[in-house]
Amino acid sequence: MSAPHPTNRPSNGPQDAPPPFLVGLGYDLHRLEPLAPQGPGRPLVLGSVRLDHDRGPVAHSDGDALLHAVTDALLGAIAAPDIGQLFPDTDPKHDAQDSRVFLAEALRLVHAAGYRPTNLDATVILERPKLSPHKPAIRRALADLLGLPEPRVNIKGKTHEGVDAVGEGRAVEVHAVVLLQHTPHK
Numbered sequence: 001m002s003a004p005h006p007t008n009r010p011s012n013g014p015q016d017a018p019p020p021f022l023v024g025l026g027y028d029l030h031r032l033e034p035l036a037p038q039g040p041g042r043p044l045v046l047g048s049v050r051l052d053h054d055r056g057p058v059a060h061s062d063g064d065a066l067l068h069a070v071t072d073a074l075l076g077a078i079a080a081p082d083i084g085q086l087f088p089d090t091d092p093k094h095d096a097q098d099s100r101v102f103l104a105e106a107l108r109l110v111h112a113a114g115y116r117p118t119n120l121d122a123t124v125i126l127e128r129p130k131l132s133p134h135k136p137a138i139r140r141a142l143a144d145l146l147g148l149p150e151p152r153v154n155i156k157g158k159t160h161e162g163v164d165a166v167g168e169g170r171a172v173e174v175h176a177v178v179l180l181q182h183t184p185h186k
């Protein structure tokens with residue numbers, strides 16, 4: 001007979017107290033295609049900032065891979081269903097949806113669980129266009145959306161060295177990590 005799963009034991013002491021910190025990992029990738037009318041690409045948006053480019057994400061929503069990765073990191077930290085489960089791409093309501101709505105909902109769940117973000121670190125892997133001129137605006141936007149001071153938000157840009165689909169400019173990829181801090185009720 002196997003031992004009962006530890007989360008099934010009765011609540012009986014400080015070991016059941018919420019952990020002071022939770023960490024969450026998020027990842028997203030979108031194919032980049034020529035913009036309409038040449039192709040199915042939507043305008044390229046990362047961290048809610050529009051980047052001028054002749055290609056953009058193929059997506060049901062606005063295809064903001066950075067916001068999607070951050071949203072999944074927030075949801076993952078509290079072990080909530082992921083972005084695809086919460087906002088199915090079969091729902092016509094999310095057609096061309098501004099992804100800030102997804103992030104706001106994830107943040108609402110984080111707050112309801114008794115936590116708030118402490119910091120965000122993200123890596124955007126994009127061959128073209130260059131991310132560096134847009135980093136300050138993206139960082140400001142994410143700090144605003146998460147209610148964090150800018151020094152707690154970091155965005156790193158990388159290329160994929162010309163290798164594979166990302167390196168050939170046919171996709172954008174994002175990795176994000178967030179740390180949440182438990183906020184005791186006043």
Ligand SMILES: [Zn+2]
Pocket residue numbers: 028029030063064065068
């Ligand atoms: Zn996505």
